[in-house]
Amino acid sequence: MITFVSKVRQKVTYVLELTKIRVGISVGDPNGIGFEIILKTFQDEQIYDFFIPIVFAHPQNLIDEQKNLGLSINICSLKDLNKPNEGQLNIISCWQEAFSIKYGYECSEAGSFAISSLKSATQALKNGAIDILVTAPIHKKNIQSEAFKFPGHTDYLNQELEGESLMFMITDKLKVALVSDHIPLSAITTYLTPEIIEKKIFLLEQSLIQDFGIKKPKIAVLGINPHTGDNGVIGQEDDTLLRPLIKKQINEGKMIFGPFAADGFFGNKTYHEYDAILAMYHDQGLIPFKTLSFGEGVNFTAGLNYIRTSPDHGTALSIAGKGEANPSSFYHAMNQARSIFLKRKEFKKLK
Numbered sequence: 001m002i003t004f005v006s007k008v009r010q011k012v013t014y015v016l017e018l019t020k021i022r023v024g025i026s027v028g029d030p031n032g033i034g035f036e037i038i039l040k041t042f043q044d045e046q047i048y049d050f051f052i053p054i055v056f057a058h059p060q061n062l063i064d065e066q067k068n069l070g071l072s073i074n075i076c077s078l079k080d081l082n083k084p085n086e087g088q089l090n091i092i093s094c095w096q097e098a099f100s101i102k103y104g105y106e107c108s109e110a111g112s113f114a115i116s117s118l119k120s121a122t123q124a125l126k127n128g129a130i131d132i133l134v135t136a137p138i139h140k141k142n143i144q145s146e147a148f149k150f151p152g153h154t155d156y157l158n159q160e161l162e163g164e165s166l167m168f169m170i171t172d173k174l175k176v177a178l179v180s181d182h183i184p185l186s187a188i189t190t191y192l193t194p195e196i197i198e199k200k201i202f203l204l205e206q207s208l209i210q211d212f213g214i215k216k217p218k219i220a221v222l223g224i225n226p227h228t229g230d231n232g233v234i235g236q237e238d239d240t241l242l243r244p245l246i247k248k249q250i251n252e253g254k255m256i257f258g259p260f261a262a263d264g265f266f267g268n269k270t271y272h273e274y275d276a277i278l279a280m281y282h283d284q285g286l287i288p289f290k291t292l293s294f295g296e297g298v299n300f301t302a303g304l305n306y307i308r309t310s311p312d313h314g315t316a317l318s319i320a321g322k323g324e325a326n327p328s329s330f331y332h333a334m335n336q337a338r339s340i341f342l343k344r345k346e347f348k349k350l351k
Contacts, residue, residue: 020052021131021338022084026121027057028136030099031110032315033325035065038136039089040327041334043071048087050338054078054130056120059091060098069323081129094120103321111142118153122160125306132337133308136330137315140182151182153310154301163304166203168276169286169312170300170336171293175212175276176285177204177302188281189237192224194245200278201249201256207302208275210347211340220265220274221246221258222284228259262288295328298336307340309333 028034039062042053055062059077066073076088084090099113118135125133135153143150150156158165167181179200180191201219208217224242225235232239242259249256260270262279266288271277279285289297290312297312311329319325 019342020050020086021341022052022054022129023334023337024121024124024130024133025053025055026117026133026135027055027061027114028117029110029114029139029142029315029317030057030061030101031103031105031107032137032139032317032320034114034136034315035061036069036320036323036325037311037327037330038062039066039069039071039073040325041331042089043073045087047334051334052084052086052090054081054084054090054092054124056094056117056124057091058093058095058098061101062089062091064098064101068321081124092120101321104317106139106142106317108142108145111139111148112145114138115143115145115148118156122157125308126161131307132341133306134330134333134337135308135310137311137313139315139317153299153308154181157301157304157306157308161304161306163306164199164203165301166200166207166303168204168207168300168302169289169293170298171296171332174271174289174293174297175208176289177207177276177278178280178282178285179278180281182282185281189224192237192241192280194241197242197245198249201254203303204276204278205254207300211300211302211343212275213343213346214275216255217275218255218273219257220260220271220277221256222262222265222277222279223259224280226263227261266292295326296332297329298333300336300340307337307344309337309340 025038062075074088076085076090078084078090078092081092094116121133124130140152154165154167166177168177179197180188183191204219205217208214224237227234229235229238238259246256246258262284299310299312301308311333313329316325
C-alpha cells in the first residue's frame with residue numbers, strides 16, 4: 001500500500017543525499033492540527049532513512065492522538081536528548097503532564113504549551129542537539145503573554161538566534177520573500193526605508209546563493225503603490241524610494257529588477273522569469289504565493305545561521321480532531337529544511 005506521504009515523496013523534484021538529519025519539531029497549538037500532521041508524516045517508515053525526528057511535547061499526547069487517528073507509529077519516549085533512536089518517532093517531554101486537548105478551542109493554556117515546545121526546540125537547536133527545526137502552526141493570539149510578546153515564530157527566532165531574519169516562502173518553482181511581515185498595513189510606509197529594503201535584498205540574494213545553489217540570482221522587486229504609483233498619480237514612494245534603490249543595485253552588478261505592479265506581475269506569470277520575488281508587505285506576497293502553491297509551500301526563516309521551516313498554513317482549528325488535515329506542507333517543510341542544510345554544507349566546502 002502506498003501511503004499519502006509516499007505519493008508526496010514522488011513529487012519532490014530535488015534530490016537529497018542519503019544522510020540522516022536530526023530534525024527537531026515543535027508541535028504548535030495542541031488544540032489544532034499540529035499533532036495530526038506530524039503523526040501522518042511519520043507513518044511512512046521510509047522517512048526514517050532521511051531523518052532522526054525529535055518532537056518536543058509530551059509522549060502521552062502523541063500516543064493518544066495516534067489512537068484517535070487509527071495510525072501505527074513507533075513512538076519512543078526519549079530520556080536523553082543527545083541519544084535519539086533511529087527509526088522511531090522520539091518524543092522528549094517539555095511538559096510535566098499531558099495537555100488536555102480540546103480540539104478547535106482557543107485558549108491561553110494551549111498557547112503556553114505551544115511556546116514551551118518552541119522554546120525547548122529552539123534551545124536544542126542552539127545547543128547543537130538537533131540540526132534543523134521544523135515548527136507546526138501556532139495561534140498568534142493564544143501565544144501572547146507577559147513572557148512572550150512576539151507576533152509569530154519569525155520575530156522570536158530572530159531574537160533568540162541573534163540574526164537578521166527574512167521571511168521567505170518557498171517551493172521548487174516559486175520563491176517569495178517579504179520586506180515587512182507581521183506589521184500592520186498602516187505602518188508599512190514608515191517601516192520601508194532604503195536601509196531596510198537593501199538589507200532584505202542582501203539577505204534574499206545570500207540565501208539564494210548559499211541555500212539554493214543559485215550563483216547569480218535574478219530577483220524581482222514588487223512596487224509599493226498600485227501600478228507602482230502610475231508616475232506619481234497614486235503615490236510617490238516607488239519613484240522616490242524603489243527606483244533609485246534598484247538602479248543602485250544594478251550599478252553594483254546585481255540582477256535586481258523592478259518595481260513591478262504585483263497584480264500584473266502574477267497575473268501574466270512574469271514570476272516564472274525570476275529566481276525569487278521580494279514583496280513589500282505580507283499580503284502582497286503571501287496571497288499570490290498561497291494561491292499558486294497552497295499545500296506545497298514552505299515558510300523558511302532565511303538570514304539566520306540556523307535552519308527553520310514550517311508549513312504554509314495555520315492551526316486549522318475548524319478541522320482539528322477530525323482526521324482531515326493534509327500533512328503535505330509539513331512534509332515539504334521537513335524536506336526543504338534538509339535540502340537547505342545539505343546545500344549550506346556544500347557551500348561552506350566550496351568557500
